[in-house]
Amino acid sequence: MNKFELIKRNTVEIIEENELKEVLKKKKPVVYLGTAITGTPHVGYFLWVLKLADFLKAGFKVKILLADLHGALDNTPWNVLEKRYNYYAKVIPLMFKAIDVNIKDLEFIKGSSFQLKKEYVFDVLRMSSFASAKECKKASSEVVKFGDNPKLSGLIYPIMQALDEEYLRVDVQFAGLDQRKIMVFARENLGKLGYKRRVEVMIPIIPGLVGEKMSASDEKSKIDLLDDEETVKKKINNAECVAGNPNNGIMAFLKYVIMTIKEDRKEKFVVKRDKKYGGDLVYGDYETIEKDFINKKLHPLDLKNAVAEEINKLLKVFKKKELKKVKDLAY
Amino acid sequence: MNKFELIKRNTVEIIEENELKEVLKKKKPVVYLGTAITGTPHVGYFLWVLKLADFLKAGFKVKILLADLHGALDNTPWNVLEKRYNYYAKVIPLMFKAIDVNIKDLEFIKGSSFQLKKEYVFDVLRMSSFASAKECKKASSEVVKFGDNPKLSGLIYPIMQALDEEYLRVDVQFAGLDQRKIMVFARENLGKLGYKRRVEVMIPIIPGLVGEKMSASDEKSKIDLLDDEETVKKKINNAECVAGNPNNGIMAFLKYVIMTIKEDRKEKFVVKRDKKYGGDLVYGDYETIEKDFINKKLHPLDLKNAVAEEINKLLKVFKKKELKKVKDLAY
Numbered sequence: 001m002n003k004f005e006l007i008k009r010n011t012v013e014i015i016e017e018n019e020l021k022e023v024l025k026k027k028k029p030v031v032y033l034g035t036a037i038t039g040t041p042h043v044g045y046f047l048w049v050l051k052l053a054d055f056l057k058a059g060f061k062v063k064i065l066l067a068d069l070h071g072a073l074d075n076t077p078w079n080v081l082e083k084r085y086n087y088y089a090k091v092i093p094l095m096f097k098a099i100d101v102n103i104k105d106l107e108f109i110k111g112s113s114f115q116l117k118k119e120y121v122f123d124v125l126r127m128s129s130f131a132s133a134k135e136c137k138k139a140s141s142e143v144v145k146f147g148d149n150p151k152l153s154g155l156i157y158p159i160m161q162a163l164d165e166e167y168l169r170v171d172v173q174f175a176g177l178d179q180r181k182i183m184v185f186a187r188e189n190l191g192k193l194g195y196k197r198r199v200e201v202m203i204p205i206i207p208g209l210v211g212e213k214m215s216a217s218d219e220k221s222k223i224d225l226l227d228d229e230e231t232v233k234k235k236i237n238n239a240e241c242v243a244g245n246p247n248n249g250i251m252a253f254l255k256y257v258i259m260t261i262k263e264d265r266k267e268k269f270v271v272k273r274d275k276k277y278g279g280d281l282v283y284g285d286y287e288t289i290e291k292d293f294i295n296k297k298l299h300p301l302d303l304k305n306a307v308a309e310e311i312n313k314l315l316k317v318f319k320k321k322e323l324k325k326v327k328d329l330a331y
Numbered sequence: 332m333n334k335f336e337l338i339k340r341n342t343v344e345i346i347e348e349n350e351l352k353e354v355l356k357k358k359k360p361v362v363y364l365g366t367a368i369t370g371t372p373h374v375g376y377f378l379w380v381l382k383l384a385d386f387l388k389a390g391f392k393v394k395i396l397l398a399d400l401h402g403a404l405d406n407t408p409w410n411v412l413e414k415r416y417n418y419y420a421k422v423i424p425l426m427f428k429a430i431d432v433n434i435k436d437l438e439f440i441k442g443s444s445f446q447l448k449k450e451y452v453f454d455v456l457r458m459s460s461f462a463s464a465k466e467c468k469k470a471s472s473e474v475v476k477f478g479d480n481p482k483l484s485g486l487i488y489p490i491m492q493a494l495d496e497e498y499l500r501v502d503v504q505f506a507g508l509d510q511r512k513i514m515v516f517a518r519e520n521l522g523k524l525g526y527k528r529r530v531e532v533m534i535p536i537i538p539g540l541v542g543e544k545m546s547a548s549d550e551k552s553k554i555d556l557l558d559d560e561e562t563v564k565k566k567i568n569n570a571e572c573v574a575g576n577p578n579n580g581i582m583a584f585l586k587y588v589i590m591t592i593k594e595d596r597k598e599k600f601v602v603k604r605d606k607k608y609g610g611d612l613v614y615g616d617y618e619t620i621e622k623d624f625i626n627k628k629l630h631p632l633d634l635k636n637a638v639a640e641e642i643n644k645l646l647k648v649f650k651k652k653e654l655k656k657v658k659d660l661a662y
Binding site: 069072073075078112116117118121122125126128129130131132133134136137149150151152153154155156159 | 400403404406409443447448449452453456457459460461462463464465467468480481482483484485486487490
């Protein structure tokens with residue numbers, strides 16, 4: 001796979017592909033992903049962690065913005081913000097350890113470390129004088145939890161995210177598809193301040209175990225990184241997964257996380273089955289699993305057991321008492 | 332006149348009077364007025380300059396915020412902002428010279444000198460997470476020129492004005508009645524950040540020479556501080572001033588500026604008139620002038636001539652070539 005294909009796999013949209021190709025000519029291009037300090041990080045985060053691993057393999061410098069101020073702008077109470085940041089700062093690096101990536105070119109940056117600086121703030125005010133309130137609200141509508149009476153903070157949110165592209169000196173912003181409107185907003189507004197627009201790379205938002213989206217703020221929809229083995233099994237067991245229909249959170253996680261890891265490592269995905277039901281199933285790629293699932297050769301219960309086992313393997317690195325303590329302080 | 336009466340004269344509202352009385356017990360209370368760097372300062376500014384003179388006489392420390400960033404948030408182009416600030420910084424102090432006040436306790440502060448600091452900006456973000464976008468827009472609706480598609484900057488405007496009360500360490504904010512909604516917004520929102528609410532003192536907005544309001548951005552409505560004697564005469568001559576009806580910009584300026592100065596100095600206001608029309612009229616207070624005007628004993632033309640003369644006296648200090656140069660750079 002060449003660099004472009006590596007970046008593109010598992011993505012859903014790139015604005016624009018030809019610009020990305022230009023960026024790839026650079027000796028050391030820079031990409032960033034911002035994760036707002038909000039709810040608790042869950043296994044869905046592995047989607048972007050894996051994609052960042054792809055960026056690393058493609059020779060990028062990778063910056064992860066631990067966006068504490070953005071968290072507060074999206075309803076994280078100010079009095080727990082620093083504690084939640086502490087938890088993210090502990091747990092996100094472990095996700096890279098879990099998938100065993102070389103993180104020499106990975107850097108973590110705390111939002112408030114540069115977003116309160118004079119030049120940055122001046123640019124926030126400048127951009128706010130060019131962007132309409134309506135446009136700002138629209139931009140963050142799929143990201144910020146607005147409720148009935150949107151707070152002003154949610155309208156400042158996309159302006160700061162746009163400026164992060166400039167102040168983090170990146171060539172590419174990478175995020176989930178829910179960030180699309182903010183990314184387009186950034187491309188439209190950076191130019192007004194004399195800054196260049198960036199390439200935007202997006203991965204899909206996968207369904208939750210229950211519900212449409214694996215959400216940091218909905219406990220049932222997701223598996224928390226600190227969930228113990230039994231909880232993982234139970235949650236997976238209760239997940240929506242109808243025989244023959246692959247549109248669910250389990251299959252999506254299998255595709256974007258488990259099988260991406262397996263294929264890269266040239267490992268097989270094994271579904272254990274009693275001999276009387278035909279014995280173990282062994283898969284080398286996602287497509288074959290999906291075909292078997294649609295044709296009902298692979299039963300949801302067997303699939304769930306195998307996926308739960310893989311998730312528990314991934315979560316081994318998080319089994320530390322200390323993490324639990326840091327988390328309990330923050331939530 | 333006691334201190335309370337001195338502060339209250341010519342005002343239209345005080346929120347709350349009993350709080351002001353408490354403030355007056357302090358040894359050196361502090362008041363501020365902010366003037367956004369927008370259009371060109373005009374003679375209407377003398378209303379607040381005179382009121383600030385009252386605050387000085389009442390023993391206040393007086394701070395004038397030359398609000399450059401607020402100007403930009405309300406449509407002053409960023410590329411002329413500094414030049415306009417330079418003009419305000421030259422011309423506003425001269426207004427105090429024009430009315431001959433002791434300015435030992437008067438201080439000028441540039442908005443951007445503290446409004447880009449970390450702590451201030453952090454509080455802007457904090458307040459934005461408590462205040463709804465709707466509330467912010469409503470607050471600045473009478474101050475900011477919104478147009479059809481309000482820019483986000485106009486919604487950030489009242490948050491910064493609220494925080495100015497805290498960061499300028501004042502007991503009282505003083506302004507024109509058009510600022511009322513922002514002042515109430517400040518009182519409602521400072522508490523959410525753990526700051527105390529301030530006393531708000533307001534003077535009326537007087538009519539323009541033409542139109543409802545003496546506006547920095549409408550040339551015909553106002554007399555510019557740098558207007559020459561002939562221009563002043565011409566503008567006053569063209570002003571709306573119907574015999575018998577005292578509701579116009581000329582009478583308001585007479586009341587709030589000219590007669591306030593005259594009464595303080597125990598000087599008389601003289602309307603020159605040819606002997607054949609009854610000779611000069613001499614007034615010691617505004618009320619008598621108004622009565623004569625309503626009863627048509629005082630003709631608009633005679634009144635206009637006298638007012639033009641008084642304004643030209645006030646504007647003598649501004650007759651400097653250097654000021655004109657600074658102004659020409661800025662507009």
